[in-house]
Amino acid sequence: MLKGVFCGLVLSALFAVPSYAACPNFPYTFTNGQTADANAINSNFTSVTTCFAPINNPSFMGSVTMSGALNITGATATGGASLIISGYGAGGHNYGSAWKQSSDALPFPLVFFNAAGSVIGTIATTSSGTSYNTTSDRRLKENIRPTSHGLDIINKIEIDDYNYLNDPKKTPTQGVIAQDLYKIYPQAVSVGGDNPAVQPWGVDYGRLTPLLVRAIQEQQAEIEALKTEIAALKNTKPAAH
Numbered sequence: 731m732l733k734g735v736f737c738g739l740v741l742s743a744l745f746a747v748p749s750y751a752a753c754p755n756f757p758y759t760f761t762n763g764q765t766a767d768a769n770a771i772n773s774n775f776t777s778v779t780t781c782f783a784p785i786n787n788p789s790f791m792g793s794v795t796m797s798g799a800l801n802i803t804g805a806t807a808t809g810g811a812s813l814i815i816s817g818y819g820a821g822g823h824n825y826g827s828a829w830k831q832s833s834d835a836l837p838f839p840l841v842f843f844n845a846a847g848s849v850i851g852t853i854a855t856t857s858s859g860t861s862y863n864t865t866s867d868r869r870l871k872e873n874i875r876p877t878s879h880g881l882d883i884i885n886k887i888e889i890d891d892y893n894y895l896n897d898p899k900k901t902p903t904q905g906v907i908a909q910d911l912y913k914i915y916p917q918a919v920s921v922g923g924d925n926p927a928v929q930p931w932g933v934d935y936g937r938l939t940p941l942l943v944r945a946i947q948e949q950q951a952e953i954e955a956l957k958t959e960i961a962a963l964k965n966t967k968p969a970a971h
Contacts, residue, residue: 816843864936880944886914887938908933915941 816826828841840853852863868874890907893900908931912919918937923929 877940877944880941881948883915883941884938884945887911905935906933 813829814826815828816824824845826843828843830839830841839855841849842851844850850865854861854863887906888910889904891902891904892907893903908919908922911933912921912931915938918934920932920934922931
């Protein structure tokens, strides 16, 4: 039995902002083997194409119980969304994600978007692999210039050995401590709350990759300068006495 409590869940066959309608009454039970496609959802959920539940209205919160696998199908065209999960407010979109039909030509089955509805990241799949992408389009950036950060930050980052408290095997792990990294490079840290079981601090190791690349470039420049200096010393003839 799988039960999920959700608020602001949008089930739609199109990646678009439809008109709002009230969510159905909860709980709702999917029977084993039932296909929860757009028509089934609409039929069982009082024939509305979209439902929304304001987070400040607890009466809309509920649960969906499934006694079997939940199979959601929607748009059949490549690029169309089968499932959109987001929060909606008076201004339109909130942060969310969309599960979409994909292919090798358009390999983005999971798309993440911001409050403006713009794509900010994707998980892309093809017939041979999976990639995790953060938006990095030149057309979306400004103030582009070579960074001065690299070795200066990398050399300050402490890499520790540790194990997690909830790991019964006490498996040794290497990494950084989020609170320590925040003092050096906060761009790679997600600040948590008071309760680490609910809102733990987190680290996006991918944010450190540009610094590592820059650090290698700086080190290679130093190596090349030293090689040139050594070669010059070897070619210098001793002065005649």
